[in-house]
Amino acid sequence: MEQNVENVRAPPKSLLQSDDLYQYILETSVYPREPEFLKELRHVTASHPRAMMATAPDAGQLMAMLLNLVNAKKTVEVGVFTGYSLLLTALTIPEDGKIIAIDVNRETFEIGLPIIKKAGVADKIDFIESEALPVLDQLLQNICGVAVVGLDLRCGWLLWVQICDNTAHSSPEKPVAAGGSQIQYQGPGSTIYSHHNLQPEMEQNAKKVPSPSKVILQSEDLYQYILETSVYPREPDFLKELRHVTASHPRAIWATAPDAGQLMAMLLKLVNAKKTIEIGVFTGYSLLLTALTIPEDGKIIAIDVNRETFEIGLPVIKKAGVADKIDFIESEALPVLDQQLHNHGNEGSFDFAFVDADKVNYWNYHERLLKLLKVDGLVVYDNTLQRGFVAMPEALVPEHRKKDIELTIEFNKFLAADPRIQISHASLGDGIIICRRLY
Ligand SMILES: C[S@@+](CC[C@H](N)C(=O)[O-])C[C@H]1O[C@@H](n2cnc3c(N)ncnc32)[C@H](O)[C@@H]1O
Numbered sequence: 001m002e003q004n005v006e007n008v009r010a011p012p013k014s015l016l017q018s019d020d021l022y023q024y025i026l027e028t029s030v031y032p033r034e035p036e037f038l039k040e041l042r043h044v045t046a047s048h049p050r051a052m053m054a055t056a057p058d059a060g061q062l063m064a065m066l067l068n069l070v071n072a073k074k075t076v077e078v079g080v081f082t083g084y085s086l087l088l089t090a091l092t093i094p095e096d097g098k099i100i101a102i103d104v105n106r107e108t109f110e111i112g113l114p115i116i117k118k119a120g121v122a123d124k125i126d127f128i129e130s131e132a133l134p135v136l137d138q139l140l141q142n143i144c145g146v147a148v149v150g151l152d153l154r155c156g157w158l159l160w161v162q163i164c165d166n167t168a169h170s171s172p173e174k175p176v177a178a179g180g181s182q183i184q185y186q187g188p189g190s191t192i193y194s195h196h197n198l199q200p201e202m203e204q205n206a207k208k209v210p211s212p213s214k215v216i217l218q219s220e221d222l223y224q225y226i227l228e229t230s231v232y233p234r235e236p237d238f239l240k241e242l243r244h245v246t247a248s249h250p251r252a253i254w255a256t257a258p259d260a261g262q263l264m265a266m267l268l269k270l271v272n273a274k275k276t277i278e279i280g281v282f283t284g285y286s287l288l289l290t291a292l293t294i295p296e297d298g299k300i301i302a303i304d305v306n307r308e309t310f311e312i313g314l315p316v317i318k319k320a321g322v323a324d325k326i327d328f329i330e331s332e333a334l335p336v337l338d339q340q341l342h343n344h345g346n347e348g349s350f351d352f353a354f355v356d357a358d359k360v361n362y363w364n365y366h367e368r369l370l371k372l373l374k375v376d377g378l379v380v381y382d383n384t385l386q387r388g389f390v391a392m393p394e395a396l397v398p399e400h401r402k403k404d405i406e407l408t409i410e411f412n413k414f415l416a417a418d419p420r421i422q423i424s425h426a427s428l429g430d431g432i433i434i435c436r437r438l439y
Pocket residue numbers: 254255256279280281282283284285286287303304305306309331332333334356357358361
């Protein structure tokens with residue numbers, strides 16, 4: 001059957017609902033913080049006919065955060081190309097860190113090599129021109145013989161597997177999904193994907209007017225694909241139950257998105273979170289997720305002005321046996337944070353914070369949370385992409401959302417410029433910004 005070409009919408013170049021939204025993330029949160037040498041390597045790569053193979057800068061920003069969170073020192077990279085992810089890793093791991101970098105093609109590695117040398121990190125890299133599998137097998141033999149390494153985050157090993165469109169030189173025995181760029185960590189119970197195709201330098205298409213969508217990805221089917229393939233099969237049953245209980249609420253859309261929740265659970269694990277704070281509970285999806293993830297003796301201060309909605313999820317929280325970890329406070333969040341700070345013992349004592357409430361107060365929460373968090377602790381902000389409205393012409397933004405969107409745009413810029421934190425702007429759920437306290 002012939003298709004009516006006029007009616008077929010050209011897919012965006014990224015996996016997001018519009019190229020403008022992807023460009024927004026890059027320009028607001030990623031490029032301003034991208035190290036100069038990495039920028040240079042990205043530009044050098046841009047003229048390569050396969051420039052698309054380079055790791056996307058926003059995925060790179062998240063990887064740098066993960067490398068920091070696991071204090072990665074010894075890493076393996078399968079698929080180097082011109083070296084964007086390799087240089088990123090080399091710049092992130094400590095002076096005495098080491099990377100085993102494997103690619104069947106040395107030629108492309110040599111395109112980036114002068115910049116890697118200029119950056120002074122070439123010594124950290126052991127480049128091996130080979131199929132990856134025999135090299136990994138050899139590494140595993142060394143584990144038995146010398147017992148030095150483990151392909152496990154707890155031993156300081158981070159395995160990056162990058163599969164590129166139609167051009168995979170080497171692939172794992174069981175690729176998790178086909179197509180697109182994919183970064184995967186499989187540890188005890190966790191998988192991470194990057195959600196973008198590879199865009200070293202995207203063209204702006206000013207003429208195209210994006211249409212509002214319920215999800216920030218290019219289609220609801222794609223979002224559903226992620227949920228059904230990677231998220232729902234691993235979602236704990238109690239969390240599933242709470243999601244179903246919430247679904248009939250007129251404001252069900254407020255609940256934290258399950259894919260963002262999955263990353264949050266991984267972050268909670270990576271910082272060994274025990275003492276956490278949550279602002280904006282609603283029926284408790286993110287709260288239950290946190291309670292199920294932190295250890296038996298973990299504690300959450302959960303604040304919401306509305307106890308009624310919390311009580312919708314409470315029976316499920318109780319049934320899950322984690323209610324004891326939660327100290328629910330029905331209040332405006334600001335006075336509670338101030339009260340916490342009043343007790344000086346609380347300063348620098350929290351491992352993790354999640355903020356999903358009134359946007360107008362995000363600045364106030366941020367200042368207080370940076371005091372309450374430990375150095376290396378995380379605060380995650382939700383709704384940073386506002387269903388994509390942050391990158392849309394004002395005329396398309398519904399009147400009742402204008403204020404929140406304006407505030408979000410300002411706050412995203414503020415976070416990008418805050419030197420006290422490392423950030424990763426991840427296009428999961430409704431957009432989240434992960435901030436790590438640096439000092
Ligand atoms: C988007 S919902 C939170 C969703 C929740 N994280 C979840 O996973 O279901 C926002 C919540 O913030 C609460 N809220 C709004 N302003 C607040 C404030 N100033 N202090 C505390 N809570 C507030 C609302 O009552 C609402 O329940």
